[in-house]
Amino acid sequence: MTHSPARPGDRPSGDIFATRSPAVGRHGMIATSQPLASAAGLRVLQAGGNAIDAAVTAAAVLAVIEPSMNGIGGDLFALVHEGRTGQVFALDASGRAPAAATPEEFARRGLVEMPADGPLTVDVPGVVSGWQALLTRFGTSSMAQALGPAIAHARDGFPVAELVANEWTAAAPRLARDPAAAATFLPAGAAPRMGALFANPRLARSLALIAEGGADAFYRGPLAEAIAADMRARDGLLTAADFAAHTAEWVEPIQTRYRGVDVHEMPPSTQGIVALEMLNILEGLDIAALGHNSADALHVVAEAKKIAFADRGAWLADRGHMPPPALAQMLSKDYAAARRGEIDMRHARAYAAGALPGTTAGVDFAGRDHGDTIYLACADNHGNVVSFIQSIFASFGAGIVAGDTGITLHNRGAGFVLTPGHPNRIGPAKRPLHTLVPAMILRDGRPWVAFGVMGGDNQAQAHAQVVLNLVDFGLHVQAAGEAARMRHMGAELALESAIGPGVRASLEARGHLLRDGRAQMGGYQAVMIDPDTGVLLGGSDPRKDGLAIGW
Numbered sequence: 001m002t003h004s005p006a007r008p009g010d011r012p013s014g015d016i017f018a019t020r021s022p023a024v025g026r027h028g029m030i031a032t033s034q035p036l037a038s039a040a041g042l043r044v045l046q047a048g049g050n051a052i053d054a055a056v057t058a059a060a061v062l063a064v065i066e067p068s069m070n071g072i073g074g075d076l077f078a079l080v081h082e083g084r085t086g087q088v089f090a091l092d093a094s095g096r097a098p099a100a101a102t103p104e105e106f107a108r109r110g111l112v113e114m115p116a117d118g119p120l121t122v123d124v125p126g127v128v129s130g131w132q133a134l135l136t137r138f139g140t141s142s143m144a145q146a147l148g149p150a151i152a153h154a155r156d157g158f159p160v161a162e163l164v165a166n167e168w169t170a171a172a173p174r175l176a177r178d179p180a181a182a183a184t185f186l187p188a189g190a191a192p193r194m195g196a197l198f199a200n201p202r203l204a205r206s207l208a209l210i211a212e213g214g215a216d217a218f219y220r221g222p223l224a225e226a227i228a229a230d231m232r233a234r235d236g237l238l239t240a241a242d243f244a245a246h247t248a249e250w251v252e253p254i255q256t257r258y259r260g261v262d263v264h265e266m267p268p269s270t271q272g273i274v275a276l277e278m279l280n281i282l283e284g285l286d287i288a289a290l291g292h293n294s295a296d297a298l299h300v301v302a303e304a305k306k307i308a309f310a311d312r313g314a315w316l317a318d319r320g321h322m323p324p325p326a327l328a329q330m331l332s333k334d335y336a337a338a339r340r341g342e343i344d345m346r347h348a349r350a351y352a353a354g355a356l357p358g359t360t361a362g363v364d365f366a367g368r369d370h371g372d373t374i375y376l377a378c379a380d381n382h383g384n385v386v387s388f389i390q391s392i393f394a395s396f397g398a399g400i401v402a403g404d405t406g407i408t409l410h411n412r413g414a415g416f417v418l419t420p421g422h423p424n425r426i427g428p429a430k431r432p433l434h435t436l437v438p439a440m441i442l443r444d445g446r447p448w449v450a451f452g453v454m455g456g457d458n459q460a461q462a463h464a465q466v467v468l469n470l471v472d473f474g475l476h477v478q479a480a481g482e483a484a485r486m487r488h489m490g491a492e493l494a495l496e497s498a499i500g501p502g503v504r505a506s507l508e509a510r511g512h513l514l515r516d517g518r519a520q521m522g523g524y525q526a527v528m529i530d531p532d533t534g535v536l537l538g539g540s541d542p543r544k545d546g547l548a549i550g551w
Contacts, residue, residue, distance in 0.1 A: 121398050181401040254266070389437065449527070
């Protein structure tokens, strides 16, 4: 069941939910969190490159111009619909923990929980391997061509956008604690202001090495050696051998059918499965009849989130280390129906424990995975569609720049736990629980929407809300991401200001502890393909500096 809640006359387009209209195009469309990156991707499309070429080019630019959120020292995941075959492929370009990262080593260092940042949280970065894998399998550009715009921005300088400047300023005290980070990112001792020009010549040189030598220059060449030497100097665990052992991996996407459309996500160790479990729970309810952003609708989304996230805390880990029944159970419609019965429309639950017999009690990650990430979506006129996400996890990652490379290293290892017996306990060559989740929806077997919402543990619950907006409420690609959202955070329910006082009072009466949702909802980007005309429609979140643009 779908309906459109728009009332003609509220704005010129007749859509009460949006301040922007969707971008439109016939030949190509790209949506990113920075106009300079969108422009770089658009130029690739206009020059005859495909969606994969454009996505990698834009992602490389973002790795330079949005340094608090992502970089070549982080991880990458992508879903690719190949127009030639009509298949959806999933790329896991996340890094593994160092070979020396044993529980015993962390115990020897007197640690009872994972640190939030610093050298012990640095796993092998996967971004460069992801760029190479995408270009090798689906692209028409060389690595040198794809990295050209990013190298120019790093070498010649780029103008700093407003939200980037704000993130940078907030992170300045962390950056100041690391001499290499301060030398790289705090010119004259301070973060650059909005509109300032900032260059990173050290990063330009590193990118040029990758442009010339491909991923081998990063994993088996001078950059691996430089990062490993930096880790040794910091008493870290990552070695050149860990870099050499890394490979990106093509994996099978996971999916669920939600009211006639097929929602594709990444498999574990990402939380894509959590978004699908939420949708399976919500599918048994008449969401459209509850009303868009009504108290009832927000309540059931929050309660479904608690159930799915309890399962995440109990079981989600490197897919090779999860309990064998967990993956099937979290995707099961029958399991979702059973858990749906636990939702009380009158009362908010304090928790919703995972139910798989014989597993360790769940782990609460609240407050540790808010995340700093970029997401982009891209499509061409040959049926190629890319849903793409890369990140260094926290703002400026581990707070470390590796020597003279200009490369910020991620702190993705903070996603591990040290709890004995837990599937996500740190171990050699394991992947940590990962928050990054690109999504893609197919309708009648054809790509309909590629979308993502950045922001740590916000991502899975925002994915569910976007799907409800698109499918249950019939919102277009811009409005679906622009509409006010909620985010359940630990014991609190964050709401944006467009959710009114009557709804808030009803939620509080049910026991929800409300908080201000400003700056808590991440950022959405999306591309939609009109199923009747093939026209490409783009959406970009006004919560970010981004741009959707087509031609």
